[in-house]
Amino acid sequence: MNPEASLRSAGFRLIAGVDEAGRGAFAGPIVIAAVILDPDNPLDEVGDSKRFSERKRAAIAQTIKERALAYSIIAIEAEEIDEKGLQPSNIGGMRRAVTSLTIKPDYIITDGYQVKGLEIPTIAMWRGDNVSETVGAASILAKNYRDEVMIQWGARYPEYGFAEHKGYGSTEHVAALERFGVLPLHRKSFAPIATLLKKDQGK
Numbered sequence: 001m002n003p004e005a006s007l008r009s010a011g012f013r014l015i016a017g018v019d020e021a022g023r024g025a026f027a028g029p030i031v032i033a034a035v036i037l038d039p040d041n042p043l044d045e046v047g048d049s050k051r052f053s054e055r056k057r058a059a060i061a062q063t064i065k066e067r068a069l070a071y072s073i074i075a076i077e078a079e080e081i082d083e084k085g086l087q088p089s090n091i092g093g094m095r096r097a098v099t100s101l102t103i104k105p106d107y108i109i110t111d112g113y114q115v116k117g118l119e120i121p122t123i124a125m126w127r128g129d130n131v132s133e134t135v136g137a138a139s140i141l142a143k144n145y146r147d148e149v150m151i152q153w154g155a156r157y158p159e160y161g162f163a164e165h166k167g168y169g170s171t172e173h174v175a176a177l178e179r180f181g182v183l184p185l186h187r188k189s190f191a192p193i194a195t196l197l198k199k200d201q202g203k
Helices: 003-009 054-067 078-084 086-099 133-156 171-180 191-201
Strands: 015-021 030-036 070-076 107-110 122-124
Touching: 003 015, 003 107, 015 086, 015 133, 030 086, 030 133, 054 133, 070 086, 070 133, 078 086, 107 133, 171 191
Parallel strands: 015 107, 107 122
Antiparallel strands: 015 030, 030 070
């Protein structure tokens, strides 16, 4: 039995799933999505965002937006990540995503991270636990939004290849960093970027 079925049998209806995309990237935002699905208008297909191609993910994201009771998407930019730290930015973004929903949930399921201070019952489920359809929906919204952002950065800075690697530390991305330098959207608190900046300062 999936967690939503158990929670609904216990009387909870407005169940919010929360997930993020881009936590480990060298560049671009962490994007956090929260979504409350409508049990009377279920999705045809949902799951972890990594299961789907970029095109399929975009199509499912559009369906989620059309059928969900409420959803929100929050982007935490590199500057804030550098200032506050990765984990506080991630948890703070999850809190902001939930409080930005136009409907207050009566239960929250997150992907592995406890979000405190919301005064709403919350369970954190790790990858490999029973599949949560709401967390899957949130992961698709977050990943799709972040991909769109990175594709836009790719059009502005084509030499970095953001449209392909989406800001993660691929061989191509590292090579572009060494050749062209660090951009404002790079997370300067991340060790590979900090090391590169220190090396440049020593020249």
